[in-house]
Amino acid sequence: MARRADAMAFFGMPGQPPTITSDMAIDLALVTCAPPWAPTTSMVLEEAEKFKVALFQNADSLVTIATHTDDIVMAREDNSTAIILGLQNLPDNVDITALKGAGIQVISLAYDTVNMYGSGCMNLDVGLTQAGKDVLRAMDQEKGMILDLAHASHRMAREVLRFIHEARLFLPVMASHTGCYGVYPHFRNLPDQVLREIAERGGVIGIPTLEFILGNGNEDINHFRAHIRHAINVCGIESVVIGSDGTYSNVDEEQARAQFEMMRTKIDPQGTWGARYPEHPEIFLGPNKLEHIANSIRDIAGEKTHTVVGENLVQFFERSLFV
Template sequence: MPKKTDRHRPEPTSHTEPDLAKAKAVSIACGRRRFLIGLGALASAPLWPALRSAEAKAPAAAHWPGYADAMVIDALGGPGEYAAEPYAALSDKALADVRASGLSAVNVTVSGVGSYAKNPDETIRNIAYWNAQIAAHPDRLMLVRTAEQLALAKASGRLGLIYGFQDATPIGEDLDQVERFDQFGVRVFQLTYNRRNLVGDGCLEPGNAGLSRFGYALVEKLNEQRLLIDLAHGGERTTREAIARSNGPVAISHTGCAALAALPRNKTDTELRELAAKGGVAGIYLMPFLRIKGQPTADDLIAHIEHAINVCGEDHVGIGSDGTLSPIDFNDEFRRKHAADVADRRARGISAPGEEPDVYTFLPDLNSADRLDTLAGLLARRGHSDARIAKILGGNFARLFATAWSPA
C-alpha cells in the first residue's frame, strides 16, 4: 500500500478554472460531495457517525456526462467485497457492482507477496481462481492480454481482468519463469513489494540500494517479452534505475505524491518526472497515504491528482485505487478485520508507515462502486476539461498498455 504539508492543494491554473455558469449548474448536484469533503478534512474515528449521517441526508452526487463512453481503467484493484473469504466465488452483489462501476478493465493482483517459499504455488492458485470466475461469468468478465482485447472488453460491456504481480518473488531466481507466467496471462510485473527481494530494494528498505544485477536482467527480460514493468512499492533508487534501464515506458500503478505527503509509499517529483519523460503513467490511489495523518477524502485524492498533473503532465496520470471494486460496509466487523490486517502486515514486516488500525483503506465520500464516475464529476467541477478527465480515468493507461504489449 505506500515534502511540504500534506494538506497543500495546488490552485488550478487559468486554463483549468471552471466557467461560472458551469459551476452554478452543478452546484446543487455537487452539494453532497462538497459537504462531505469539508467534513472529511477533519475526519477521525469519532466523526464517522457524523459522516454517515450526513451522507444519508445529502443530495445525490454529481456525475460526469462522458463516463459511459470513456475507457475507464483501475490500474490496481479488483472485483469483490473486502470481507469475502479467500477464494470464495464472486457474490451476486460483487457482480452487480462490476456492472455498476462502469469500469472497462482492472489490473488484478495474482501474485503472493513477501515470501519466496509459498509464492509460486499461491500465484498459480490465484490465477486458477480468476480463470474460474471468468469462466463462470463470461457475460461480466474477460481476460485481457492485448490492447485489442481491452477494446473488446469496453465494447462488450464486460470488465477486463489484467493479471498482474505485486512482487517478483514468484519467479525466484529463474528468469524463464517470466515466460511461464506470461503464458498464464500475466501482463504486469511489479518488481518489489516494500521489502528487499532478489530484484532490488522496496520502499521500506533504509539502504535504498536500488536494482541488483538480477534486477537489471529482469528488466531486460520483461522488455523482451513485451510485458509492462510496474514500480509501485519500489524504493527510490529501484524506481529510477528501472525507468532508466527499461527500453520503453513503465508504470507506477498505485502511488501518491511525496511532495504532499512524505511517506515511503509515495513518489518524489523526481521519480514522477523521470517516469513521464519515459512515457510512463502513475496511478494515484485511494489509500491512507494521501495524508500524513487522519482519514483521507476525495479532497486529498484530487490534490494528489492535480499535483501529479503539474509535475508529469496530463498524459501521464491515472487511477490505481488499490482497493476492492465493491464499496466498504463500514461496521464493527470491518473495523475489526481492518485492525487485524494491519497487525498481520506489521508482524510480516510489510506494513508501510501510514497504515493504522483507525485509518481506513477507502475514501468515505467515494465509497460506492461508481466512485470513478463521481471523481470525474468532481474533476469537471474543478475545471478540468473532458479530454483531460478521459485521460485520467483510463485513456493514459490504455495507451501505456498498448505500447508496452505491442510486438517489438
C-alpha cells in the same frame, strides 16, 4: 462513451475471491492475481490460476483477461470488463516466461522489503541488483510485459529507469498506485524526478485513494485532490490515471473494519506504514467510485477529467500490450 479504468482495483476485499457484478461502472482494471508473499514461481502460478477461475465463476457480467491490445478492443465491442493481471512482488529465481505464459502482464520487482532483485518502498536507499537487471532483460524479451514501480524504493526506481535507458530496453513502465512524495513524504510515494521520468517514457502514474499515504488526519478527499493536482503539474494530464487501491464491492463497515485489521496484521504488523481506518474516503468505495472520483476532480482536470479516470490508462495498455 468515455471508458473508465483503474490501475489498481479490487473486486472484493483484499485477499478474498474476486466478484465482478454488472453494477460496477468500470471498463478496464489492473488487478493483483497473487499475494505478494507467494514464495515461489509455482506458488504464484497456482494463486493466479485460482484467481482466474474465481474471476469467471463469480462474475455476473462479461469479463475478458487482456493479454494483447486486441483483447482490449474486443472487450469494448463485447461490453466486457477488460482485466489485466499483475503482481506486486516477485519470488526468488522467478521464471518470467512462465508468468507471461499464465497471462501475467504487469510486474513489480519488490513489494516493501529487500529481495534478490532490489527493494520495495521501506528501504529508500537500496537499489537494483544484478538479478533485478536480469529480470528486466527477460521482461523486455517477452514483449508486451510492463514494469510497475509503484512499490519501489526511491533509489530502486531511479536505478531501474537508468538501467532501462542505458540497456536500451523497450520495456513500458508505469507506477500503478502511488502518491507524490512532494505532496506528502510517506515512503510509499515517489519523488517528482521519478514520476516525471516515467511520464517522459510514455508511462502513467496512478493516484490512489489510500488515505494514510496521502496525508495526515481523518479521511479527506482533498488529500487525494492535492496529489492529482501535483501529478498533473509534474507529469502532464495525459500521464495521470487513477490507481485507487480500493474495492468496487459494497462492503458494510463491520466487514471492512475486520478486513482492515486482518490485512494490517499481515502486511504492517509493526505499524511502520502508519495505516489507519478508514483507509479510503467512504465516497470512493463501491461500484460507482470512478464517477465520484471524476466529480471530485472536475474542477482540477476540467474537460480532460474523462482521460484521467479512464482513457489515459486504456490507451497506455493499448500501446503497451502487443497485438
